[in-house]
Amino acid sequence: MPSAAKLRFDGRVAIVTGAGAGLGREYALLLASRGAKVVVNDLGGSHVGEGASQRAADVVVEEIRKNGGEAVADYNSVIDGAKVVDTAIKAFGRVDILINNAGILRDRSIIKTTDQDWNLVLDVHLKGSFKCTQAAFPHMKAQNYGRIIMTASNSGIYGNFGQANYSAAKMGLVGLANTVAIEGQKNNIHCNVIIPTAASRMTEGILPDILFQELKPSLIAPVVVYLCHESCEDNGSYIESAAGWATKVHTVRGKGAVVRPSIDEPSTLEYVQSAWNKVTDMSQATHINSISEASGSLLQVLENLKAGD
């Protein structure tokens, strides 16, 4: 059962990108209801990244103010991350929380994907998240505090037909989060990944109707907003959430196998083939926590080979 004390964000300033609709709107509303001052960023274009309008951000800002909260609108594209962060600094003097959420789709099969489809999707998701993070980072470093969210997708983790650009961008964000988590750690800047599934204009017509009704974005907001709270110690976690359910996701590595006869002999194609069942056996898979742990285990493999094991 939850404790009686409410988790608050008084004194904290949060930027939520793409907060004019869908998931971002829910994050902004919840943060503001718990005392955060919120920058509601939204370019206000279509779901394929065409056009722009101030209305999307304005409506959410009005909603927050009507509920007694504090918010300002920002209409810049996330690609201009410095401008987005500047809005927070000018309005509220600091930035504690950055939720990189803005996104678009340009779904096409690989053969039909144009350079424009590729570039726009990579720019908004991956470059936009990088530019906002890069601009927020010095402020977070100076105050020795920050909470950053990257938004990935099961389309990236598992692949999805017609989403080469989107899935590449979303897995790129996992890689970006891994490094932001490492670079931020000593300054109490945490970076975590949300992998959501929710009903929004982005998933309308894609998710089956019966599922669509159940997948309210408001059910994901508490998970994402908790990740942004000072009491949440996670850093570098990937959290999947939908329909009021959440779980941690992580990569695993198999035990592996040596694919050469001995330390004095080279690897051959045939040797690889003969060891393939062991190479691909995941029955003893484990999670690797860091690049040094990964390299360290390679050294152990070499030592075992030298010892003739």
Ligand code: NAD
């Ligand atoms: P949505 O379309 O309702 O919201 C995205 C918002 O981002 C829109 O309001 C849009 O105007 C804004 N936006 C687009 N380009 C922008 C830019 N360049 N600068 C600033 N704002 C911009 O979609 P959603 O479903 O709420 O998606 C939110 C995030 O969650 C996206 O990153 C999406 O890829 C991700 N996601 C969603 C789902 C899902 O099931 N809905 C699944 C996986 C990942």
